[in-house]
Amino acid sequence: MVSRWDRSMKRLFALAAQDLITFVLPQARFLQHASGEFVLKSDPSLPGLGLLAADTLSACSLEGETLLIHLEFQSRADNKMAHRLLMYNILADERYGSPVLSCVIYLRRCGVVATPYRRQLPNATPVYDFYFQVIKLWELPAQELLARQLPGLLPLLPLSREGRSRQVIRTMIERLQQARQFELLEVGLLLASLAWADAPASERQWLQEQIQMLTEFLQELKQTDAARALIEEGLRQGIEQGRQEGRQEGLQQGRQEGLQQGRQEGLQQGRQEGLQQGRQEGLHKARQRLLTTVSARFPHLYGLAAQVTAHLNDLDSLLLLLEQVYSAPTTEHLRALLLAQLPDSAGPPPTDNGSQP
CATH class of the missing domain: 3.40.1350 (Trna Endonuclease; Chain: A, domain 1)
Structure with a gap:
């Protein structure tokens, strides 16, 4: 077996x-x-x-x-x-x-x-x-694996000499997230769970919490990727339909006018179909996951995070911020990241005494 x-x-x-x-x-x-x-x-x-x-x-x-x-x-x-x-x-x-x-x-x-x-x-x-x-x-010292600067070696960090260190696990997670090597991250988490099987109960509990949060994040990421694919497919279908309609109308009103109108109609229809089914859903889920994670890790920053996410309408920016929330080592570090995302038009940030309502 x-x-x-x-x-x-x-x-x-x-x-x-x-x-x-x-x-x-x-x-x-x-x-x-x-x-x-x-x-x-x-x-x-x-x-x-x-x-x-x-x-x-x-x-x-x-x-x-x-x-x-x-x-x-x-x-x-x-x-x-x-x-x-x-x-x-x-x-x-x-x-x-x-x-x-x-x-x-x-x-x-x-x-x-x-x-x-x-x-x-x-x-x-x-x-x-x-x-x-x-x-x-x-x-093998963990630093020796890190010095190689090879993403494929990062999942081995939990097996290294300092592999029972929380900081080593955080480093592995942060490096693989930055490199967007999420499949390698899944392997690294599994190896960590195996390597920490006989660690003290408090350490196993901490590791399990990290794995749970990251597992939920990876599942959300896969759903978001599917939403992106739906958006792109909708746009492709819209463009193709626009070209076909443009050619047909071009026979009657002139090729240039028909193609231009067809492209515009196709893009509009593609955006309506793709964006409505994918983009809004992806944005909503990303916002929801980000706020849930902030509430679990840094509850005092929930109000600030809610204010920031309300003004973020770019899916890539939300996903990047979500990765930063997962890897943020301290409350002060995350507060600085959130404040950097807050536009001037958003008004003054809330105090840190507000948690999830």
Whole structure:
């Protein structure tokens, strides 16, 4: 059975293959995914054989030559890991005819295998040495991951040396929101929930609150994206209809006049259909979500937030402000952001003693 750890890391690799390849071998360039499944004939004396499946196997280039990079993600000790890596390495080399770099990434503290994997005769005569990479994420400073400036490594922050820190989680959330890498954020939150499973109850409660707020935000974002798509589709349909009507009328009154009128009618109809069904709904939901979030995190700023959102009619501005509310570290920080959005015509801002009515 595939564990939540495995699913999370495979999802991360699917979203950010190049970033993880760079993490393992900085000079390598990801080309494409390669099949890491190998079906071997069953042998009663070899019950471990049959279907062998590597976690990830990728064709890459290095200095103009092709190589394969094989990654295994481990969340617990496995004393046969080195031998499995060797088997995958040989099978991949045989199938693709290229050298293979094997690397095991340990996701949480456990027993690890040593590299190289050495086989020798009873008299100490060496048979072979198999070299592979070992990465222990719990020993890696969070700052080292941040210094790489690769979005695909940010979801690994909860697994780093300082991964149990609230500030590290806030940094991960803020960086991924700023980069608008929301799918990576979902992976990072899942890895955080796994890494914090045995944290103190108060810390788990805090993390759960962050995950709940962000999950609601991501759901709202997906709905808003759907509304945007509806707006764009309405405009496209309106423009196309306008062109058709313009051509028809152009046969009677002249091509230029007909096209101009058709475009105007088409744009008007497209806006009426698309904007009415999408834009207003998106604005309403964004305002509602923003005020709900302010009420939960900074209730004393609810009145100011309500005044600001009443004057914001741009969906992108509302969504950006919503992201800032989620990541604001203090009340003073958010107050400054809200005041910067308040137009002069809005009048004096309310005092901070008003919460949600």
